[in-house]
Amino acid sequence: xxxxxxxxxxxxxxxxxxxxxxxxxxxxxxxxxxxxxxxxxxxxxxxxxxxxxxxxxxxxxxxxxxxxxxxxxxxxxxxxxxxxxxxxxxxxxxxxxxxxxxxxxxxxxxxxxxxxxxxxxxxxxxxxxxxxxxxxxxxxxxxxxxxxxxxxxxxxxxxxxxxxxxxxxxxxxxxxxxxxxxxxxxxxxxxxxxxxxxxxxxxxxxxxxxxxxxxxxxxxxxxxxxxxxxxxxxxxxxxxxxxxxxxxxxxxxxxxxxxxxxxxxxxxxxxxxxxxxxxxxxxxxxxxxxxxxxxxxxxxxxxxxxxxxxxxxxxxxxxxxxxxxxxxxxxxxxxxxxxxxxxxxxxxxxx
Numbered sequence: 001x002x003x004x005x006x007x008x009x010x011x012x013x014x015x016x017x018x019x020x021x022x023x024x025x026x027x028x029x030x031x032x033x034x035x036x037x038x039x040x041x042x043x044x045x046x047x048x049x050x051x052x053x054x055x056x057x058x059x060x061x062x063x064x065x066x067x068x069x070x071x072x073x074x075x076x077x078x079x080x081x082x083x084x085x086x087x088x089x090x091x092x093x094x095x096x097x098x099x100x101x102x103x104x105x106x107x108x109x110x111x112x113x114x115x116x117x118x119x120x121x122x123x124x125x126x127x128x129x130x131x132x133x134x135x136x137x138x139x140x141x142x143x144x145x146x147x148x149x150x151x152x153x154x155x156x157x158x159x160x161x162x163x164x165x166x167x168x169x170x171x172x173x174x175x176x177x178x179x180x181x182x183x184x185x186x187x188x189x190x191x192x193x194x195x196x197x198x199x200x201x202x203x204x205x206x207x208x209x210x211x212x213x214x215x216x217x218x219x220x221x222x223x224x225x226x227x228x229x230x231x232x233x234x235x236x237x238x239x240x241x242x243x244x245x246x247x248x249x250x251x252x253x254x255x256x257x258x259x260x261x262x263x264x265x266x267x268x269x270x271x272x273x274x275x276x277x278x279x280x281x282x283x284x285x286x287x288x289x290x291x292x293x294x295x296x297x298x299x300x301x302x303x304x305x306x307x308x309x310x311x312x313x314x315x316x317x318x319x320x321x322x323x324x325x326x327x328x329x330x331x332x333x334x335x336x337x338x339x340x341x342x343x344x345x346x347x348x349x350x351x
Contacts, residue, residue, distance in 0.1 A: 015306040017129015021297035022245050024177040024217065027088070028135040029124035030143050031162045031171035035151040039163040040101075040116040048116050049100040055115050058149040059104050062142075068104040068113075073097070079328065082319035088126060093117055111142060118163045119171075121146070130245070132174055132238050136230070159226065169226030174237040175204075178244060181216040181294045182251035185262075192247055199240055200224055206286075215286030215293075215313070220244065252298060267295030271303070275348040280339035285316045304346065312345060 017023070033039060034055075040048055052072075059068055073081055073094060084090045089112040090103045101116040114122040123146070125139040153161040159169040167173070183189040193203050204219040220241060222233050255263045270291035274280075280288075293309045295301035314320055316338050322329050325337050 014128035015310040017127060017131055019245055020129040020306070022179055022248050023130035023241065024128070024179055025088070026127045026129065026131045026135050027124055027173075027175045027177075028132065028139050029122055029173045029175070030139055031119045031160070031167045031173070032121040032123070032143070032146075033153040033161055033163070034120045035153045037120065037153075039118075040120055041118065041163050043099075045099045051120055052100045052102055052115050054150065055113075055121060056102070056104070058146055059113060061149060062145055064106070067107040068111075069106075070102060070104050072100070072102045074100065079319050079322055083323060086314070086317040086319050090114055091117060091122075111138065113142075119167070121150075130176060130241060132176070132234055132241075136172075136174070136234055140230075165226075166223065167225050169228065170230050170233065172225055172230050172233050173221055174233060175219050175221035176237070176241050177206075177217055177219050178241070178248070179215075179217055179290065179293060180244070180248050181290055182255055183248050184216050185259075185266075186251045186254055188247065188251055192244060196220060196240060196244070199236070201237075201240055214283055215290035217286075217290070252294075256298060263294075263298070264300055266291050267300050271295075271301065271346075274342050275346050276343070277339045279335045280316075280342060281335050282316065282318055282338070285338055285342065286313070289313055289316070308345070312342060315345075316342065 017026075034051060037051055038044065038047060040051065042048075056070060059065055059070070062068075071080075071084065073090075076084075081090070081095045084103060084105075085092060085095050087109065089105055089109065091114065094101055094103065094114055094117045097117065099116070101114075103115065104113040105111070110126055112124050112126070114124070123139050123142050125135040125142075127135045127138075155161055160167075160171040162168050162171055180189060180192075183192055196203055200223050202221050202223050203213075204221065205213040206215070206217050206219075220237075222237055225233065270288035274285075274288050274292065289309055289312055292301065292304070293306065293313075296304060296306050296309055315324060318334055321334055321338055321341065324341065329337060
C-alpha cells in the first residue's frame with residue numbers, strides 16, 4: 001500500500017470542524033453507473049475489468065488526477081484492504097468482494113472513489129465535523145467533472161440508475177457519524193432513534209450497514225433518494241442532525257450538573273484502565289476511549305487532547321495495530337499489543 005494512506009490520519013480522525021465534539025465526520029456519497037454496461041453485480045469479470053480501466057483513465061485525466069492514489073483490491077493484501085476500510089475509505093463489501101475492483105483516494109484522503117462495488121462508481125467526500133454542504137459541493141464538483149468524461153446511466157423519469165432501488169434517483173447518501181455517549185448514559189438514546197426512524201432515516205454502526213455501534217459512535221443517514229432533490233435530502237439531514245446534536249448537548253449538560261460524580265467516575269475509570277490494562281480488546285478500547293473523548297470535550301479531563309484520542313481510536317483498530325507492529329497477529333496477541341500501545345501513547349510509567 002502507498003505509505004501515505006497509512007501515515008495520514010485521514011479526515012474522520014482530524015478532530016476538528018463544526019460541532020466536532022459530537023459530529024465526528026460527515027460523508028456524502030454519490031452512486032453512479034456507466035451507460036450501456038451491466039451493473040458490477042453481473043459475474044462477467046472481463047467486463048468488470050474493462051469498466052475499471054475506463055474509470056481509471058477518466059480519473060487520471062481530471063485536473064487533479066495526479067493527486068489520486070489508485071488501489072486495485074485484488075493486488076492489495078487482506079491487511080491493506082482492512083486498513084482502507086478502517087479509515088472509512090472503502091466499504092466492507094469492497095473488502096470482501098471478488099474480481100476487478102478498486103478505490104482511488106486523493107492526497108488529503110478526503111475523496112474516495114470506489115469502483116465496482118455495488119455500483120460502477122461510488123464517489124464520496126469525507127470531512128471532519130459537521131460539513132454537509134461543503135462535502136456535497138466537493139463531491140458534486142467531482143461528479144460534474146467525471147460526467148464530462150464518462151456517460152452515466154440516467155433515466156428522465158427515475159433519475160440516475162443504480163443496482164439497488166433505494167439509491168435510484170439522485171444516488172445521494174448523506175451520513176454523519178455522531179458520538180452520543182450522554183444520550184446512552186441518560187437512557188434517552190432509544191427515544192431519539194425512534195424519532196430518526198420516523199423521519200425515514202437510518203441508524204448504522206461504526207462501519208456502516210450491518211455493523212455494531214462501538215464506542216457509542218452512530219452513523220445517521222438518509223434512506224430515500226428517489227423523487228427528492230439533492231437539496232431536499234441535504235436540508236432534511238441537516239435538520240435531523242442538528243436536533244440530535246441539541247439532544248446530546250442537553251444530555252451532557254444534565255450529566256455535568258446533576259450527575260457530575262457519575263460522569264467523572266466513568267472518565268477517570270476509563271483513564272485508569274487504559275493506562276494500566278495488560279489486555280484490551282478492540283471493543284473495550286473503543287468503549288473506554290469513548291469515555292475519554294467525552295471527558296476531554298466536556299472539560300472534565302485535560303491530560304490529553306481530542307486529536308490524541310482520535311489517533312488512538314484509529315490506531316487500535318485491528319489492521320492498523322498490526323501495521324504498527326509490523327506483523328500479523330492473532331486475536332489474543334492483538335489484545336496484548338493494543339494494551340501496550342495505549343499505555344505507551346498515554347505515557348504510563350510502567351509500560
